[in-house]
Amino acid sequence: MIRILFIFLIFASGVFISANQNPYFDSGQRYQLKLFAKNKKDRSFISNFLHLDSIDGKYVYSTVNQYDFKQAQKYLSKYIVSTTTLNLTKFFPPIDFGHEYPSGDERFHTYKEVVKELNQIGKNFSNITTRFSLGTTVTGRDIPGIRIASKKSLKENKQLPGIFFVGAHHAREHLSVEIPMMMIKMLVENYSKDPKIKQLIDTRDIYFVPMLNADGAMYDIEGRQYKFWRKNRSLNSKGSFGVDLNRNYPFGWGTGGSSKSEGSDIFMGPKPLSEPETIAVKNFIDSHKNINILLSFHTFSELILYPWGGKNSEVGGRDQKVFETMAQTMAKWNNYKPMKASDLYVASGDTCDWAYGDYGIFCFTFELSPSRSAGQKGFYPGAGIIDKVYNANIKPILYLIEKAGNPYEVIK
Numbered sequence: 001m002i003r004i005l006f007i008f009l010i011f012a013s014g015v016f017i018s019a020n021q022n023p024y025f026d027s028g029q030r031y032q033l034k035l036f037a038k039n040k041k042d043r044s045f046i047s048n049f050l051h052l053d054s055i056d057g058k059y060v061y062s063t064v065n066q067y068d069f070k071q072a073q074k075y076l077s078k079y080i081v082s083t084t085t086l087n088l089t090k091f092f093p094p095i096d097f098g099h100e101y102p103s104g105d106e107r108f109h110t111y112k113e114v115v116k117e118l119n120q121i122g123k124n125f126s127n128i129t130t131r132f133s134l135g136t137t138v139t140g141r142d143i144p145g146i147r148i149a150s151k152k153s154l155k156e157n158k159q160l161p162g163i164f165f166v167g168a169h170h171a172r173e174h175l176s177v178e179i180p181m182m183m184i185k186m187l188v189e190n191y192s193k194d195p196k197i198k199q200l201i202d203t204r205d206i207y208f209v210p211m212l213n214a215d216g217a218m219y220d221i222e223g224r225q226y227k228f229w230r231k232n233r234s235l236n237s238k239g240s241f242g243v244d245l246n247r248n249y250p251f252g253w254g255t256g257g258s259s260k261s262e263g264s265d266i267f268m269g270p271k272p273l274s275e276p277e278t279i280a281v282k283n284f285i286d287s288h289k290n291i292n293i294l295l296s297f298h299t300f301s302e303l304i305l306y307p308w309g310g311k312n313s314e315v316g317g318r319d320q321k322v323f324e325t326m327a328q329t330m331a332k333w334n335n336y337k338p339m340k341a342s343d344l345y346v347a348s349g350d351t352c353d354w355a356y357g358d359y360g361i362f363c364f365t366f367e368l369s370p371s372r373s374a375g376q377k378g379f380y381p382g383a384g385i386i387d388k389v390y391n392a393n394i395k396p397i398l399y400l401i402e403k404a405g406n407p408y409e410v411i412k
């Protein structure tokens with residue numbers, strides 16, 4: 001017995017040592033880097049290694065894992081101005097090991113709460129909603145969706161113009177789940193009260209998937225401690241976890257602003273569409289030819305982004321005018337900054353380049369609040385911010401639903 005225990009201890013310590021020596025092992029340590037990046041060229045160079053959380057004049061901020069931190073020390077040392085080691089345990093003491101948000105942030109929806117609420121809405125508003133499943137995550141979670149369209153109208157019309165809203169490509173961007181969840185509730189509850197909402201629901205085919213990366217989002221709050229987790233939860237070949245879902249789409253995949261290293265937070269995946277979550281989005285778009293507009297919710301920086309993200313050029317022509325007009329119109333309401341995504345920095349394999357490049361869908365990325373990095377509050381601004389961000393975005397979202405009828409209408 002003792003011998004067995006001894007062998008076990010040797011084995012266990014061996015695993016422990018090799019795990020620590022493995023550069024892909026995630027210790028959970030996170031760092032916040034401030035880097036000097038005087039222009040777009042600098043930012044685009046840095047974004048080959050790191051995700052940029054926010055930009056403030058000639059400086060950029062990035063919250064990184066240990067792997068990216070070492071990469072940054074190796075390749076980006078001349079840009080690094082300061083490094084802060086984040087003390088996550090101190091900042092958010094773990095309370096238990098369930099899937100609930102840290103103390104004070106319980107208003108944010110857990111995966112189970114998203115499913116429960118969408119099921120309830122599907123039941124209570126069955127004349128205008130249909131629950132659907134987008135697909136399955138890496139760990140087997142059903143990716144919940146809800147379709148809002150009058151069933152009477154669907155019967156009378158072969159096809160209604162469609163719009164697709166998706167939240168939480170990135171795990172730690174929890175606010176990107178709350179805004180679509182509130183929007184769903186607002187739409188269904190006002191169908192019988194507000195003639196404008198009724199008209200939209202009677203004439204449009206509206207799809208919501210509030211929590212695409214359910215695995216990552218729930219991993220990020222496990223133990224009621226935020227982890228700054230960004231990717232999904234795929235087990236990679238060298239033992240690290242996660243692919244950056246917003247670098248995994250096939251259009252222009254791997255052409256800059258993403259990493260081939262699996263330990264990186266911007267890992268593009270072993271091939272385009274390597275992940276069940278991105279495949280699910282593709283299958284959905286393939287089978288819904290009526291989708292004219294797509295809105296992907298992210299946090300943060302208060303930006304409205306449109307293609308191209310993976311290259312510096314503009315989409316050009318009439319479509320350029322449509323993107324610009326729509327983005328500028330919405331920016332008047334939410335006070336976000338409208339811009340071509342690559343003006344920020346080049347990043348390839350994202351949702352919008354793919355949706356527009358391969359399908360001609362007018363696709364926007366909203367980087368929600370806050371406007372700039374403030375320690376850990378950038379990704380974790382607290383539940384107190386939800387209503388404000390929602391209120392700022394009601395008009396832009398209703399506008400997009402309306403313009404899904406004919407996006408070219410905005411340049412007539």
Ligand SMILES: [Zn+2]
Pocket residue numbers: 169170173246298299
């Ligand atoms: Zn994001």
